[in-house]
Amino acid sequence: MSNPVPEMKARNPRTGKCDYRFSPATSAVVAATANDLRRNQPEWQALGLVARADAMCRFADAIQSRRDELISVLVADTGRLSQSMLEVDALAPMIRLNIGFAKTLLADGPPQASFFPGVVARAQLVPFPLVGVVSPWNFPLLLAMIDSIPAFLAGCAVLFKPSEVTPRHSDVLTACFTDVPELRRVAAVVRGAGDIGSAVVDAVDAVCFTGSVRTGRLVAEQAAGRFIPAFLEMGGKDPAIVLASADIDYASTILLRASVAATGQACQSVERIYVARSIHDKFVEMIVTKATHVGLNRADITRGQLGPLIFGAQADTIVDHVADAVQKGAIIRCGGKVVEDGGIWYPATVMTNVTHAMKIMREETFGPIMPIMPFDTVEEAIALANDSHYGLSANVFAGSEAEALAIAHRLNAGVVSINEASLSSMVYEFESEPFGLSGMGRSRTGPEAIRRFFRKKLILTSGSDSPRGIDGRR
Helix, strand or coil: CCCCCCCEEEECCCCCCEEEEECCCCHHHHHHHHHHHHHHHHHHHHCCHHHHHHHHHHHHHHHHHCHHHHHHHHHHHHCCCHHHHHHHHCHHHHHHHHHHHHHHHCCCCCCEECCCCCEEEEEEEEECCEEEEECCCCCCCHHHHHHHHHHHHHCCEEEEECCCCCCCHHHHHHHHHHCCHHHHCCEEECCCCHHHHHHHHHHCCEEEEECCHHHHHHHHHHHHHHCCCEEEECCCCEEEEECCCCCHHHHHHHHHHHHHHHHHCCCCCEEEEEEEHHHHHHHHHHHHHHHCCCCECCCCCCCCCECCCCCCCHHHHHHHHHHHHHHCCCEEEECCCCEEECEEECCCEEEECCCCCCHHHCCCCCCCEEEEEEECCHHHHHHHHHCCCEECEEEEECCCHHHHHHHHCCCCCCEEEECCCCHHHCCCCCCCCCEECCEECCCCCCCHHHHCCEEEEEEEEECCCCCCCCCCCC
8 A cells, every 4th residue: 555645835925834735746646647638638639729719718717707716826825916916817818819829820721832743732730739837936827828828729738737836826727727628628737846847747748847947957858858849948147238328217217127026036037237337326326216115015915016035945045146246245235135024025135346256147046136237338238248148038228229229139138128128028929039048949929839839740742643663753
């Protein structure tokens, strides 16, 4: 008789208490669940796009009907209110957008003549039967659905593995799937730690992963060993360049938001700011003044702009990066100290006198920290921004669009925002691909978001009644 699997606990970011327990899956359960999903997938595929789109619209209705409940569990998972509302409310528009992409992508095209006489070519898009989605703790619902919605529309079944740090929302998500009879047969959730994530990779035909570089490497290596595609997004160290011609009052407001929104726990958060030396001191003065007015929402979740750190261990990384910088000569201009009040908060923090010898400028911090460094020439600014193993997104502020575009074209990043920051978090209809260690695989936005879940089959037809002989002639 096998021993029962111990329950796992999840910590509430606002209280610091482990107030949620769940029974993790086993590798045998993952394998059995995957087999069920794969067995049901052909029926889902055979429905055709119109019926799948209708089911996804009813899924959006199910989410709306459970909106308050879903927001409540996301708040318990992440400690944030406004971002939890954003996660839920973004899903219906995301479904509609992807339905539009799918209609264009899956429209039958005419046969095409080959240059080889008499041969006609037709293409068939064949979906991967089962897609695994391993989602992160920072936006646990949205970043699961950004991969799952197009996979469903492509005709795939989907096996979810949420982060064990934020597992609560998956109860309500499962209920939403159950509300749609067609989806309940091709969608399932398995919960647990890294071993269950590994079991998912072993059980699926393609895998989507969002998370750390360390874990992403393991996923990629495991997927490669099974010859299945892996679509990975693994964070960043996003830079911002502020030229002397920029409106620094405007830029400082935008960059404060882009650095500390969601407590800096977003992949596209700005983590490095390079400012022209002639405006550096004034820019620092402005952003420090604004940062000191960013409040912590400790007593009341509806008041104050900064929520708690979702993952308690992330505080250790932030503290380590700040201490390393200070030890090497950096100056803390505001913030810079952990605040514990049940949960763990970190205030908006501005640092100057930083260099690329410091972790704060090299490694992903994932906190509300704004290290600011001056530059003397545009060439230097571009070199500093590109001096990174990451390349998720970047940002440029300048007095004219042409001036900013000239720099944007030279930055090693999948998305560049001009006179704004982190626009990739709001724009989903265009394609982009991360650079460096920020990811691998095809775009998770735009039409490519659906196209990546198909293999393309080529069907060649000969129109000749005369066979070719062994010499190749008719």
